[in-house]
Every structure is written in structure tokens, then in C-alpha cells.
Amino acid sequence: MTEKLQYEQAVEFDVDLDAEALSIEIDAPESAAVAEKIEYRKRIASDQPVPAKKHMGQTAKNRIANTVIYIVLSAICVVWLLPFFGIVFESFRCESTGLAGYIFPKKWGFDNYVRLFTDENSNFLKWFGNTLMMGLITSVVQTVFVMAVSYALSRNRFKGRKLLMNLMLVFGMFPGFLTLILLYTWMSDWGLTMENAPWGLIVIYIAGSGMGYYIAKGFFDTISHSLDEAARVDGATQIQIFFKIILPLSKPIIIYTILMGFMAPWGDFVMATFMANNTNAGYNVAAGLQWLLTDSMINEYYTTFCAGGVLVAIPITVLFMLLQKYYVAGVTGGAVKG
Amino acid sequence: MEKKQTSPLVKVVLRDGSESVNEQVLLFEIEGNSYCASAPRTHTDNNAREIILCHRVKPSADDAETEVGKQVVSYWEQLPRGEEQDRVFDEFCRLYELRQQEKQRREMQAAEYLKLGKWQRFVYRLKQFFRAVPAWFASFFKKIGKFFKNVGLKIADNAVDLFNTFKNGSWSTRVSFLVMGFGNFVHGQWLRGALFLLMQGAFIVYMVLSGAHWLSLFGSLGEVATKEVYDSVLDITTTEHIDNSFKILLYGIITIFFIFAFAYTWRLNVKQCRICDEITRSGKKVKSAKEDLKSVIDDQFHKTLLSLPVFGIVMFTILPIIFMILVAFTNYDYQHDGYNNLFTWVGLQNFNTMLSFGSGLSVAFGEILAWTLIWAFFATFSNYFLGMFVAMMINKKGIKIKKFWRTILVMTIAIPQFISLLYVSNLFADNGIVNAYLIKWGIVSSPIHFWTDGTLAKIMVLVINIWVGIPYLMLITTGILMNIPEDLYESSRIDGANGFQQFAKITLPYMLFVTGPYLLNSFISNINNFNVIYLLSGGGPARADWGDMGGYIAGDTTILITWLFGITTGAEANYKMASVIGILIFIVVSVLSLIVFTVMPSNRREDDYS
Incomplete structure (x- = not known):
């Protein structure tokens, strides 16, 4: 108990000194924050648990909302994944090497991957x-x-x-x-x-x-x-x-x-x-x-770039997905604590 | 006596030995010492004489373990009884009164504040902020004054201390003034002694061999760049390089660093000898070399941990930045490369060029700065709200396969940004897929110039940035959203709040409160968001009317950081202007952080809400 108090106090001081170091006048916003806190507490206190009433239309309404959400989420997934499928398709395109005005290759093959490792420019x-x-x-x-x-x-x-x-x-x-x-x-x-x-x-x-x-x-x-x-x-x-x-x-x-x-x-x-x-x-x-995508190279190497992108993305994505849990924890913690 | 600060929670040991945790605490200074006085709340005015005075040690390493209360320095009791005690006591009472008044005032302020609406509160806070600005400046200058005063006092203190040490010290201490570490050797601390001696040796050798040379040229950054040398044996004339401004500037800074480090070590050496003297005099034993070695992994372990990383930071971050700050005051560019043509100090001329109104460069700077801020603002908040929106949709009760949706979005984070950004950039190229399909389907007759039309390019980078950023925000907000107590929603629903009201009154305030610092961070990182801008639009379309600098023509989507990159990587690299831009970015970022930290309440005490 004692250590905890003293520790808190040390932290308290840290904060105050911080503000001092940045030469900030903290009084007013602080009181505002306190006021907000009080209000919030009051709001919680006044919330009386009341048995929930069931509306007749509730479930139907909910179903419609959920359907809309499913549609939106599916659309989001498509939009987010499209470029990646695009890259994969491009990487298998054999008939030309520059930008093409269509998604699906006309001739499929591993030419670009081979070029990636054998071409003199691509290292x-x-x-x-x-x-x-x-x-x-x-x-x-x-x-x-x-x-x-x-x-x-x-x-x-x-x-x-x-x-x-x-x-x-x-x-x-x-x-x-x-x-x-x-x-x-x-x-x-x-x-x-x-x-x-x-x-x-x-x-x-x-x-x-x-x-x-x-x-x-x-x-x-x-x-x-x-x-x-x-x-x-x-x-x-x-x-x-x-x-x-x-x-x-x-x-x-x-x-x-x-x-x-x-x-x-x-x-x-x-x-x-x-x-x-x-x-x-x-x-x-x-x-x-x-x-490979600079102006003088792009017409010859665009599809090669896509092949390279795929080869880079695969191992990184696999690793990332395996350790995703830790990434999420770190990023979230960082966001909350700043 | 000066009131220093009030602290809400301090544990105090009363004179009868009992402890009390107290809110009514005053911290103040009497003649440079910090004291705290406390009046237990239960005590009424009648026995207000129970106000306790205790010595408050400066918050320091030991703070957590000691003594805040235990060390009730009986300052009070040491005082001469009677008048002096009464005087101090009266002073306390006065301060206590002041504190009460201040508290009352704040409470009233808070009550007023509660009556305000959402926007009024924001305006109020903003007003408070700007009202505080003059006070800041005043306190800023006061602090600078205080800083110099403190430095002066410290130097004087040190001088007095040195003099006393010399006067009262043993002979070995006196020798240590000249030969560092001598005292340590005499006292058997060979390890410390050897380190001090090594430092002194290294310093002398360095200064004689090169330090003095660099320092002497530091004021001019070199006088002669090249000299024609005639070789009589081979009968040819060769050009010999004499001075190198770049090196002079760099090693000049390093030498100055080194001098400060040496001065500090020298002072430490004298101080340690004094301490050794004192310890021996009191009959105890000084720390042996073995104990020193042990402390490296024990009580001084944090220094061991910090040494290498901090050395890295000083050499590879702080030193280069100081170097570049100084470059902003020189004429270092591709014409004055410091090797073939020396560069030299030019004062504030570069800032003048950049900021003078009306000239080509300052117009470009103004527009680029404005776009940088607009970009950072929209990039941050569009991502924030849309990301939160997506997270809320996935979180909603009754939505199935939540994990599937999340995984798909998270996967897009894993793929290195440059791949997806370069691909998307080409997707929207004049001859890219999007234009090809638009033409094929007869929606447009000629390609839309996504990247060569200024306004369109700006919109495009913002939209594609949303595509990049939503998964991150979804990840970050998901966890926090789930922390919001469910009963809040429940009860608000019973009160008849609809979804939007719930969002505006519960979700949003909570989120803003918790992720406030994150928002600031992401705003700053968007100011420096090189990848998205550079890989998508390359900063173009170029604006010829701005003229080029460093062989690089900035464009409509150029932000400060890509401008900096363009200027320094071109064939006509203009380092001096790059440094100026770097310093200006720093100023923008630091001012913004300062404002945000003051206006936002959320940066303090995050636990309060949960």
C-alpha cells in the first residue's frame, strides 16, 4: 500500500514536472477535464438498470441492418483485396511486359518469375x-x-x-x-x-x-x-x-x-x-x-515487378499472420498510451 | 517564500507518528528548499496548529522507497520557539487559505463549464488556450532567464566547491586536479583511476593531433580549398585539396562535444576524490574496484543498459541533426560542396530566402506547407473515422465470421506498402487498367489524368491513403471499442437513443479520450508520410511556376518531406535549403504538439474513464 502510494505520487510528480518542462499552463484544461469526469461519473450513477423492452419491429430492423453491413463488409473486402489479386494476375501475364488495360492475362505462365532471376537488370x-x-x-x-x-x-x-x-x-x-x-x-x-x-x-x-x-x-x-x-x-x-x-x-x-x-x-x-x-x-x-518501374524501365519490367512483389509479399504475409496477435497487442497498447 | 505547486496526494507522517494520506497539501519553497505542509481534513480551524511541516525531498530515484513521510524533518521543531514558529505558521495558514480559495474558484469554474454544450466547451477550451498564450511566452522567457541564472549559479557553486576541495583536500586530491584519476589510484580504486587517466590521455592526444586544428577553422569553415602543387620529379602540377568545410563543420562539432564531455569527467574526477577523502576521514572504506565492477550489473545496471543505445543515438541522430541545423546557416549546396569549393557561414540568409514574402520560393513554401497540413488533417481524420466505422460494423452484435473480416483487412497490412502503392499508382496511370476499362465501357472518351491534374491528384492520394490506413485503424479501435461498458449502450437505448446518438454521445467521446495521443502521433507521422505521397504521385504534377530548387520542381501533391527528398537527391542538391525545410518541419510539428497537448484533456490520466 505504502509503496503504491508513493509510486503514484512519484508518477504524479513526473506529470507535473513534464508540464512544467513544456512550460504549459495546465490549470484551466485540467479543471475542464475534472468537470468532464464528474459529469461522466454522475451519468453512470444515474443509469438505473431497467428491464429491456422488446419492440416488435426490432428483430426485423436488426436483420435489415445486418444485411446491409454484410454487403458493405463484402464490398470492402473486395476493394481491399482486388489490388492484390491484380498483382498476382499481372505477375502471370506472358503476352506483354508493360502496363496492360485488362485484369486477366491472355497468356498465363511463369515467364516473369524466370525473368526476375535471370534478367541482367533484375538483381x-x-x-x-x-x-x-x-x-x-x-x-x-x-x-x-x-x-x-x-x-x-x-x-x-x-x-x-x-x-x-x-x-x-x-x-x-x-x-x-x-x-x-x-x-x-x-x-x-x-x-x-x-x-x-x-x-x-x-x-x-x-x-x-x-x-x-x-x-x-x-x-x-x-x-x-x-x-x-x-x-x-x-x-x-x-x-x-x-x-x-x-x-x-x-x-x-x-x-x-x-x-x-x-x-x-x-x-x-x-x-x-x-x-x-x-x-x-x-x-x-x-x-x-x-x-524497375522508373520511366525508362516500366514498359519492359512492369510484370516482372509484379512477380517480385508477389515473392516478397508471400513470406512477409505468412510471418505476419502467424504473429498477428503480438502485432495487435503492441499497436493497440501503443495507441492507448501514445 | 514562493508557492510552488499543489499535489493532490501526499502521505504525511504526523508528529505523533501516525500516518495520514492527505489532499490538502502545499508545496512551497523557503530559501530554495522545498517543503510541504499539510492540514489533515478532519482538523478544524481551532487546532489548525496541527498543520504539519515536513521536508519534501526532491522527487528523485529514491522517492519511491523513502522517506517522504518518514523524513519529517523537524524543520518546525528546529525553529526557535515562539516568534519564528508563529511566523512560519502564519505563512502556512495564509497559503492554506489561498489554496482553499483557488480550489473554490476551480470548482465554480467547473460548474460553469458543465453548463456548456459540446461545442461551447471546445470553444471554451480553445479560448483558455489562447488566453494562456501570453502567459506562456512570459513564463517561457522567465524560464530561459531562470535557466541562465541556474547555469550561472551552478557554475559559481562548482567553482566554490572546486576551490574548497582544493583547499581542504588531501595531497592526492590536489594532484588529481592535474592528473585525473590520481586520487582514485591512491585510494586503491585502480579501475576508476585508469578510466579517468585514459580519458585524459585520449583528450590530450586528440586535441593536439586534430581537435585544435578543427576548432581553429570552425569560425570560417576553411580558407583554402585547393592548391596547385608542382612536382619537380614528375614535372606535373597536381591539385591538392587543403581544407574541407564539411569535415571542419563535422569535426568541429565533435570536438566541442568532446570538450564538454572532458570537462564533465574532470569535474567528476575531482568530486570523487573529495568523496574518497571524506570517506577515509570518517574511517570507512572506499568502494573497491571489484565492487565497482559489480555495480555495473547491479545498482548501476541501468547505465550499462543505456550506454550503447544512447551512444548510438548521440552519434547517429543528435550529432547529425545538430550538424544539419548548422548547415541551414551556411551556403552548403552542390556548388559549394565543401571539397572543391568551400562553404561558409551566411547567417539567416537561407531563412530569408525561404520565408520572404512574394518571391518564388516563399510562394512555393507557403503552398506546400498549406497542403502538408491539409493532407495531414484529412489523412488522419478520414482514416480515423472510417476505420472506426469499419471496426464498429465488424463488432456489431449478430455479425458472424468476425474473425474472417478482420483477417482479410489485417492481411493487407502485412504486404509491404511499396508493392501495393506502386501497383495502385499504375492502376490509375493514364494507360492503366482503370482508364482502359472506363474507356472500354464508354464512360469516358479520353483517359482521366489522375496524376497529372493537380486537384484530382490531391483527391487521389487522400482516397488511396484511406485504403492504406483503414486496416490499421480497424485494428487499433476494435480493442478499445470492446472496452466501452456495454451497459452504457444498453441504458442509452432504453432512454430512446438511436444508433447515431449513441455514437455521438458515447462511442466518440470515449474514443477521442482514449486515443487522443494516438491521433496526435498519427497527425505528425502523416506530416512526414513520405511513402504514400512519393510512391503514388511522386509529388507531381510539377508546378513550373514555382521554379526549381536543387534541380527538383515541386508539384501539387508535394509535401514538405518529399520536397526535402527531392532537393537533396537531385544532381544540384541544395543541402542548405533542405536543412531549412527540416527545421521548419520541426517547428510545425513541435508547435502542433504543444497546442494539442494543451487543448486536449485526454492526455492526462487515461485511467479516469475506465
Whole structure:
């Protein structure tokens, strides 16, 4: 009880100091919020449970509403899935390679997939390998970093903590792309651009990963402090608490972080293009496949692009669907806690 | 005495040893110390002398474990009896009175507020916000003043402390002023000593070898770019590169970072020697190197955890951003690349070019900024409401195969965005499938220019963004929607509310309350939503009347971030302007966050609603 109170109080202070740091006058909106709360409570209190009356027309009306909803949902599903079927159909089109004005191919075949791996311009295997490597390495190291930062910030109150969090908040408001101008020069000094761009990107992804601590910190905040206390009483060191108590409880958030880290390189277009600097061998799938669609290439490679898209989408989708539960938990938690 | 803040819940240990959790607490400062005074609610004015005074330790690491109450510093009792006690007590009473008045005022305010309607409340809050603006500025400048005052005071404190340490310290401490870590060695802390010494060595070597050079050129960013060198052996003239503005700027910043780090370490070194002295003097033993090593995984474990990630952030995020901020004050572009042609400081000239009214660039900037904000607004809210709508449809009682609908939508999240966006972009191309079918079915006679007509392109990116965003929002809102207590709907239905009223009065307020921070985040990420814009329309159709910058002509759908990309990746890369745009994006984002955080009530205490 006592710890809880004091903890709450510490949190209370955190909030107040926050507001102070941002130099915000909080009085008025706060009182407004309080008023709203009071009103809400009153509303709940006055809600008397009354036995529900059944209208005659209720069920029929409901049925109509449900039918409408089924129709709308079906329509939504069609609209949302259409492009993906479109890509698949395009990828099997053999009679032409550019844009075509129809959905169903006239001649079906695997030509585009073959081209994807054999054509001199398409370096698909290399791109895929680059991206896979980036995804694997980044996801592991990034997870270690994120866990470390979020645990340290969630469980400890140390000097400079607030400063560190504010710094990350403020610098996070700059567009990240801006840093690339310097980082490109830097990486090229170390030979980590052009065909080695994947390695440079790995360094950049990992180095910045500590900034994305919010969601994991929110998760750690919800783990009861009494666990730590108990372990502390039993003589556990901090490192033991971290590895033996907190981490085993954090499986969902760890999987979420790994998943996010793994998926990021597949969709990263900006950084990959910038770091590879027109070197085909340094592209990831996003940069590479987009390059197939540039004005001079599109007429010859449009269907090849679609084949590549299918090959990229399949493994990612399967992985994602398997771990969907964790993704949903992470995203929802992040949305609620901000 | 200055009233500092009021805190709603503080536990206080009364003088008779009992504990009391109290709402009536005042925190205030007497001569720089924080105190809290508390009057238990049960106590009437008659025995208001029971007002307790306790020392409030600064909120810190130990806060959770100690002592807030236990450490009832008997400040009160230490005071000379009689007059002094009475004076302090009177002061408390006055503050208590003030607090009561303030509370009453707030309650009245709240009562007034309750009478207002939905929109009036919003207007009220907005008014409050703008009314607060001048006060902010005042407090902002006051804070800056205070900040500098504090820095000054801190430096003075440190100087005094250093002087005292030197005066009173042992000989080893005095040597440590020159040779870092010496004191630690003497006290047997070889590990700390070695680290300090290493730091000093590294600093001296670095400064002599290169740091001083970079620093001396930092003011001019280099004087000579190239020099013709005649080689008498080979009888040829070669061009030799001397200064490199880019490197000077970069290493100049790094050197300054390093100097600060060194100063901090030096101060730490002196402080540790003083502490060692004190510990030895009191007859205890100082921490051994072994204990130091152990603390790395124990009580200092958080520092171990943070070290590498924070180093990464400093080197790869903070340093580059500071570098780019400084670039905005130079003339760094493809003509002044810093290697063949040096660049130099130009002051505020770039901002002037960008923001001066009427010139080509500032017109482009104004329009692009406006479109960026419009885009972010519509992209955020259209997704939000439609996503919520879809989630509600799936959630509705009696709808079957809920999982199936959700899975289909979630699947579209899994597929990398660039694939679907590039495909959809080509779907709507002049010779794409959509136009082909429209012509075939005789709906139009010539292709609709989805991407080359400015207004149409804007609508298209917004619509397709809805297509991209709904699954995410469906996911996020589904869980939250299910948390809304069912009986709220039940009872409102009995009261005769229809579906729309339920949505407006129950669902929407709840959702806005809970997802407020998310809305802000997604607004900000939409301001920087590169992928959707770039992969769909590429920022086009190009607007020739804006002129080009950095070899890139911005277009109708260009938002700030794609503009930045275009300017820096072209053959005539214009880094200085890119930095200016980056800084302006930062300003827009931070001002918006500040406004939203103030106006929205939902950012504080989310638990209240559930």
C-alpha cells in the first residue's frame, strides 16, 4: 500500500514536472477535464438498470441492418483485396511486359518469375538477400537496444532521466531523413554505401533504434513493481531481475519488437534508395523493385515487378499472420498510451 | 517564500507518528528548499496548529522507497520557539487559505463549464488556450532567464566547491586536479583511476593531433580549398585539396562535444576524490574496484543498459541533426560542396530566402506547407473515422465470421506498402487498367489524368491513403471499442437513443479520450508520410511556376518531406535549403504538439474513464 502510494505520487510528480518542462499552463484544461469526469461519473450513477423492452419491429430492423453491413463488409473486402489479386494476375501475364488495360492475362505462365532471376537488370536474388540480412540482423540487435532503453527508463529514476527522455522527444520531431545527408558521407568513408549499403543501413537502423522505446516502456510500466521488490529482498542483482524476472514476462512485447524490426527493411524505401545511390547491387527489395518501374524501365519490367512483389509479399504475409496477435497487442497498447 | 505547486496526494507522517494520506497539501519553497505542509481534513480551524511541516525531498530515484513521510524533518521543531514558529505558521495558514480559495474558484469554474454544450466547451477550451498564450511566452522567457541564472549559479557553486576541495583536500586530491584519476589510484580504486587517466590521455592526444586544428577553422569553415602543387620529379602540377568545410563543420562539432564531455569527467574526477577523502576521514572504506565492477550489473545496471543505445543515438541522430541545423546557416549546396569549393557561414540568409514574402520560393513554401497540413488533417481524420466505422460494423452484435473480416483487412497490412502503392499508382496511370476499362465501357472518351491534374491528384492520394490506413485503424479501435461498458449502450437505448446518438454521445467521446495521443502521433507521422505521397504521385504534377530548387520542381501533391527528398537527391542538391525545410518541419510539428497537448484533456490520466 505504502509503496503504491508513493509510486503514484512519484508518477504524479513526473506529470507535473513534464508540464512544467513544456512550460504549459495546465490549470484551466485540467479543471475542464475534472468537470468532464464528474459529469461522466454522475451519468453512470444515474443509469438505473431497467428491464429491456422488446419492440416488435426490432428483430426485423436488426436483420435489415445486418444485411446491409454484410454487403458493405463484402464490398470492402473486395476493394481491399482486388489490388492484390491484380498483382498476382499481372505477375502471370506472358503476352506483354508493360502496363496492360485488362485484369486477366491472355497468356498465363511463369515467364516473369524466370525473368526476375535471370534478367541482367533484375538483381532480385541479391535484393532479397540484402533485405533478409538487414531484417535478421536489425531485428535482433534492435530488440536488445529497445529492451535495454525501455527497461532502464521504466524501472529506474536516475539523474538525467527526464533530460534524456526530453532530448529523444525533441530530436524525434526532426524529420529523420535529414540525418542521412551526413550519415551518407560518413558511411561512404567507411565503405558502407553503394553496394555495401545494406551494412550501412544496418548500422543506421540499429544506432537509432533506442528512440523507439515508447511502446516497450509502456509495457514495462504495467509490470508490477512488487516483483522487483520481492526479488531484491531475496538478494537478486539488477541484472538478474532484468533477465530472470522482467524479460520472461515480456514475451509479447519482445516478439512485437522483433517483428517490427524485421519488417522495417522490407518497406524502407527512402533510406535504401539514398544509401545505395544508384548502385543496383546495394538495393533492398523496395528500392530495387521501384527502380524497375522508373520511366525508362516500366514498359519492359512492369510484370516482372509484379512477380517480385508477389515473392516478397508471400513470406512477409505468412510471418505476419502467424504473429498477428503480438502485432495487435503492441499497436493497440501503443495507441492507448501514445 | 514562493508557492510552488499543489499535489493532490501526499502521505504525511504526523508528529505523533501516525500516518495520514492527505489532499490538502502545499508545496512551497523557503530559501530554495522545498517543503510541504499539510492540514489533515478532519482538523478544524481551532487546532489548525496541527498543520504539519515536513521536508519534501526532491522527487528523485529514491522517492519511491523513502522517506517522504518518514523524513519529517523537524524543520518546525528546529525553529526557535515562539516568534519564528508563529511566523512560519502564519505563512502556512495564509497559503492554506489561498489554496482553499483557488480550489473554490476551480470548482465554480467547473460548474460553469458543465453548463456548456459540446461545442461551447471546445470553444471554451480553445479560448483558455489562447488566453494562456501570453502567459506562456512570459513564463517561457522567465524560464530561459531562470535557466541562465541556474547555469550561472551552478557554475559559481562548482567553482566554490572546486576551490574548497582544493583547499581542504588531501595531497592526492590536489594532484588529481592535474592528473585525473590520481586520487582514485591512491585510494586503491585502480579501475576508476585508469578510466579517468585514459580519458585524459585520449583528450590530450586528440586535441593536439586534430581537435585544435578543427576548432581553429570552425569560425570560417576553411580558407583554402585547393592548391596547385608542382612536382619537380614528375614535372606535373597536381591539385591538392587543403581544407574541407564539411569535415571542419563535422569535426568541429565533435570536438566541442568532446570538450564538454572532458570537462564533465574532470569535474567528476575531482568530486570523487573529495568523496574518497571524506570517506577515509570518517574511517570507512572506499568502494573497491571489484565492487565497482559489480555495480555495473547491479545498482548501476541501468547505465550499462543505456550506454550503447544512447551512444548510438548521440552519434547517429543528435550529432547529425545538430550538424544539419548548422548547415541551414551556411551556403552548403552542390556548388559549394565543401571539397572543391568551400562553404561558409551566411547567417539567416537561407531563412530569408525561404520565408520572404512574394518571391518564388516563399510562394512555393507557403503552398506546400498549406497542403502538408491539409493532407495531414484529412489523412488522419478520414482514416480515423472510417476505420472506426469499419471496426464498429465488424463488432456489431449478430455479425458472424468476425474473425474472417478482420483477417482479410489485417492481411493487407502485412504486404509491404511499396508493392501495393506502386501497383495502385499504375492502376490509375493514364494507360492503366482503370482508364482502359472506363474507356472500354464508354464512360469516358479520353483517359482521366489522375496524376497529372493537380486537384484530382490531391483527391487521389487522400482516397488511396484511406485504403492504406483503414486496416490499421480497424485494428487499433476494435480493442478499445470492446472496452466501452456495454451497459452504457444498453441504458442509452432504453432512454430512446438511436444508433447515431449513441455514437455521438458515447462511442466518440470515449474514443477521442482514449486515443487522443494516438491521433496526435498519427497527425505528425502523416506530416512526414513520405511513402504514400512519393510512391503514388511522386509529388507531381510539377508546378513550373514555382521554379526549381536543387534541380527538383515541386508539384501539387508535394509535401514538405518529399520536397526535402527531392532537393537533396537531385544532381544540384541544395543541402542548405533542405536543412531549412527540416527545421521548419520541426517547428510545425513541435508547435502542433504543444497546442494539442494543451487543448486536449485526454492526455492526462487515461485511467479516469475506465
